[in-house]
Amino acid sequence: MTQGSGTAKDVRRRHDREIVALAVPAFGALVAEPLFVMADSAIVGHLGTAQLAGLGVASALLMTGVSIFVFLAYATTAAVARRVGAGDLPAAIRQGMDGIWLALILGALVVAAILPTTPELISLFGASDTAAPYAVTYLRISALGIPAMLIVLAATGVLRGLQDTKTPLYVAVGGFTANAVLNVALVYGAGFGIAGSAWGTVIAQWGMAGAYLVVVVSGARRHGASLRPDAAGIRACAQAGAPLLVRTLSLRAILMIATAVAARLGDTEIAAHQIILSLWSLLAFALDAIAIAGQAIIGRYLGAGDAAGARAACKRMVEWGIASGVVLGLLVIVARPVFLPLFTSDSGVQDTAFAALLVVALSQPISGVVFVLDGVLMGAGDGPYLAWAMLVTLAAYTPVALLVPTFGGGLAALWGAMALMMLIRMLTLWLRTRSGRWIVTGATR
Structure with missing residues (x-):
């Protein structure tokens, strides 16, 4: 075997190790997210058909509203990874903080738009008269978790850009577990019904956001990166997204x-x-x-x-x-x-x-x-x-x-x-x- 072919093989092996190290935990985190809805459906489904139908309509609206902002993860990953490649970790984390601030702003705007229009949105999606009240209840409460969901997207992008996909996996698994436990406790233990399911999801989402913020903020302090919102940086994140x-x-x-x-x-x-x-x-x-x-x-x-x-x-x-x-x-x-x-x-x-x-x-x-x-x-x-x-x-x-x-x-x-x-x-x-x-x-x- 020539030295050149050996070098090429070494390069492929290095790429393979990097791909596996990043892709396997990323897959686990991606799969964990849909389990939130599945757990809610399994728990609420035992309350009755009308409640489950209401959950279906509300969760479809909620997931659509959140998924269109997935660019918060994608754009942040690319921007942070570039800074990492350039060897400037403080700037990388600062770039990530701009994405997190943008997520918080967008989340607040979405909540402000959803809360007063919830009945109209549910009606637009064709919920039946029996399912609509449950859908309105679930959406109004769960909307309070939207800023947390968007922070999770942006913070996930930060960690991916830092070449870390294991932490998002741990947070996603922890969030799913907390969501399932809280749902059972609030829906059946506390007797809150579908409202309990919504509150359980909100608490779990904010818990995930809090965990991410602890990781990112500690990294920012360790590398001397500013945590304050920067208008120019936030605007640049929005333009990239x-x-x-x-x-x-x-x-x-x-x-x-x-x-x-x-x-x-x-x-x-x-x-x-x-x-x-x-x-x-x-x-x-x-x-x-x-x-x-x-x-x-x-x-x-x-x-x-x-x-x-x-x-x-x-x-x-x-x-x-x-x-x-x-x-x-x-x-x-x-x-x-x-x-x-x-x-x-x-x-x-x-x-x-x-x-x-x-x-x-x-x-x-x-x-x-x-x-x-x-x-x-x-x-x-x-x-x-x-x-x-x-x-x-x-x-x-x-x-x-x-x-x-x-x-x-x-x-x-x-x-x-x-x-x-x-x-x-x-x-x-x-x-x-x-x-x-x-x-x-x-x-x-």
Whole structure:
């Protein structure tokens, strides 16, 4: 073996260790978050159907309102990682504090908008007369935890940028455990009903935010970074996050269009669609963990001025994305006969979902590349391109999806349109990474 090939192998092994060290804890933290809603649903479900329906409407509104601000995590990760790569930890933490202050401001604005309009929002989402009162109760109380949720997003981004994904995992597991215990105690022990579930979630979310703030503040004091709000820094964070907000809204629009088209296909199709969408989301968590590692690693390389290292890391992560996609696709194919009966005993729904799941399985290698390249460009701070690429994808996907019922296509055809959407995303992201224009070195982009 030549020295050159040995060196190349050493580089790949180093990248592999970094990817695994960051991606595995990130995956655990990503999976822990949806467990909040699952725990609430399991506990509230025993109160009655109306309460569970109210929780469903309120939690959908709540999660939508929070998820559109996921840029707080993404943009902060990239900015902090660059400063880490440049060897300026005080500036890295100061950058993270700007993101946390922005999260607190946005959270306060969202709460101020939700509280007086809660009944109207619940009505807009079509809650029944029996479920609406429970939905209003849950949303009004749980909205008080929105600032904490956004602080968690921003602080998670800070720690990821600092190359730490283990602390977010510990906080997420602790938050989920506290949420479950508080829900049981307040819903049944104290007899507060659905209000107890909401208060339990609020307390758990603020506990998580508090834990993150202790970690970040202690780091700031250790490195002499200022904790005071800085208007220019907060404004810069908002400007960096705006393109990622456009990207997120475009992706949400794609998922909403898919659900709307599935509903037009019939009750069996929409039921099968919801099952497939839940699986697709779970697979996305696994691939997103690699993307998160990409954000942190690429940002650090570019901050250190190592363009060659960033290219090599990008190449290796794409290989990871493809391999992970192949493995996940095979697992979906093998598990289809076991997976579907877990969600429904309706043979019609199972048959409808069966073919669509095959489409999802075959498209997983494409999804693997998409998630990785998305993370690479986020780590590079290439938000404007990501926003443009997602708008192009939305424009191309929408007519194809809407024409599925017109041409007599079923759920498999609709998910074929989703696979096409991912293929378009892959092409736009691949063209950008191939061009090299995303490689901008330095502590700031």
